[in-house]
Amino acid sequence: MRSVRTVILWGLIAAIGAAALGRVALSRGESINAAWLLTAAICTYLVGYRFYARFIATRVFVLDADRATPAMRKSDGHDYVPTNKWVVFGHHFAAIAGPGPLVGPTLAAQFGYLPGALWIVIGVVLGGAVQDFVILCSSVRRDGRSLGQMAKDEIGPVAGVTALVAVLGIMVVLISVLALIVVNALKSSPWGMVTISLTVPIAMFMGLYLRFVRPDKVLEASAIGLVLLAGALWAGQWVAANPALAPIFTMTGPSLALLIMGYGFAASVLPVWLLLAPRDYLSAFVKIGVVAALAVGIVLVMPPLAMPAVTQFVDGSGPVFSGKVFPFVFITIACGAISGFHSLIASGTTPKLLAREPDAKLIGYGAMLTESLVAIMALIAACVLTPGVYFAINAPVAALGTTAESAALAVRQWGFVLQPGEMDALAKSVGESSLLSRTGGAPSLAVGMAHLFDRALGGGGMALWYHFAIMFEALFILTTLDAGTRVGRFMLQDLGGQVWPKFREVTWQPAVWMASALFVSMWGYFLYQGVTDPLGGINSLWPLFGIANQLLAAVALCVGTTVIIRMGKARYAWTTLLPLTWLLIVVMTAGYQKLFSPDPRIGFLAHAEKFSSLYSAGTIPPGVPSLAVMPRMIFNDRIDAAVAAFFLVSVIVIVVESVRVWVGVVRGRVPMNSSEVPAQSVALFPAD
Amino acid sequence: MDVLRRLVSVVRTVIGVPDYERYLRHMHARHPDCAVLTPAEFAKARLDARYSRPGSRCC
Incomplete structure (x- = not known):
């Protein structure tokens, strides 16, 4: 009886x-309502979770509730701690969800x-969550x-080193593109500038409060911090309306870029309790709050989508970024569909917290589905704007000119409606x-979200909602930026320590300062290049970021495939080979086009060539x-080309190394042994 | 009151606050003869570990 009901239920959902x-x-x-998109997404996620995730759990990995997890085997009260699966889910989701699924x-x-x-x-369903x-x-x-x-244990040392260097390269590109987004959001905006700047002293106040006034009262300090954030929003409005103060906080792109680099450096050398940790707590609340608010806004308003289903820009002539829909939509949207960066988190803190093996399904597959839902909501928020407004905000100066009239003309030439006064x-x-x-x-x-919130709550608050959204976005972008810079500094110190052991000492200030300055100047270079680029910078940096992120996904899927084959489950290796093949097609095509396309709007080298002859x-x-x-x-174009080439070579190295191992194992030339730890029953490890 | 305390503990774990109480319980249960870290030492060790490796934050 129950099985009949299950069949009917899932048949209905499908x-x-x-x-x-x-x-x-x-x-x-005809314009369709966002509700259709949301329904289609949620039903697909449910079916994917119920059937495909279960298939991987029971057939491929055979997750076993009786097999002790690292949290049980190595329980130490701090790193390895068996934790309730919903808590791990929340923790994992807060770690994977950042600005990526919103921006892409x-x-x-x-x-x-x-x-x-x-x-x-x-x-x-078929790639990212897998x-x-x-x-x-x-x-x-x-x-x-x-x-x-x-990667080192399962594939080999070459793959291990390539993976490490790739991670460092990805962090550089990731941080620079995120910093560029913040710069573009705060440029000539005294309100935004004041609000975001105030978040730094607010975080430091929380840090000092937690250290000297009320140690360990994190929720209390966060509550104070959130109230102060609301105050910062109000202070920004006040400054922007004050004719004497507003010009002081009206910054140009290049000076903002230098400020952000200074911030990244400070975050990397200051003690973590003072800035990073309190900022992270605030950011976690903000992240969960903004996602929930966006969901509530969309459900309450149920807006129609103003954007057409497909625009003429699928042909590659788009002003936001150039390139055809294939392969560039798959590069532009990384987080939300498949994000290689997640593999670092899924092999970081999270696996050490799992109390039971089968919990991995909810945390690994389920949290990624949730992030994907966030991406769908961001897409909806962008598509509730009329196309005219969307393109006027997102197209670079080179396409729009600098006046309202020239912008309206350009947008009308693309076939969309925009009045100069609009x-x-x-x-x-x-x-x-x-x-x-x-x-x-x-x-x-932020405009899309302000639009939704304003309609949901009955009008009049557009300005406040807009700056609220900008503050939220900037807050968690800066949280990724500062923590990322610090991690990058450690990786550089580690790398430098290979040749000069003293450089590795984290208590030796000269090394700390040098490594921090080096890492900041690495991403700062790309940031500055993007800020001063008349094409807007996003046009060249976001595809690089996408390629880098998908490269890491390719590494992760190579590791996954090797693990599955070495488990003796080669017949199920298609679960990871399917998304891997697709990613390789996408990354290779996109990388090749970014390098060699004769169209100067797409190819870095063609652009350099064109500018050389114009020059x-x-x-x-x-x-x-x-x-x-x-x-x-011209030099920057060539650097970008070199970075893209480096990423492509890394992909090829990893894939070739992996295929050698796979063929070897399947043919019996390479022993099937893997680095898996032998199964032990949970009965051997009593709870604390 | 118990519900509230449970909620607070869940929220703290989700946002990534190190849990000293749990560490103490673990040490008392498993390693009763070892010296335990003070709350300040424990907090410092946890934060240093969290911000020194990739994989605690994403894009």
């Missing part, structure tokens, strides 16, 4: 999902909502070892001087301030 997906995919010319879908909305939506929903789940299971069976260590009125309503060419995704997402002819292309800056731009 049918509703299929109907909603059909409605989303096939409607043309916003940028990809230039193709229309359909390509992004399909990739997010299908990509996560990656997170498989890496988590692999790490749980190996005492919680890291991805780099597993952007001014919108900017005024959110308390900004201009919203034209605010590339990077954060401002348009020798003495012509200044639109958007470029002077002839003198052109040699630097």
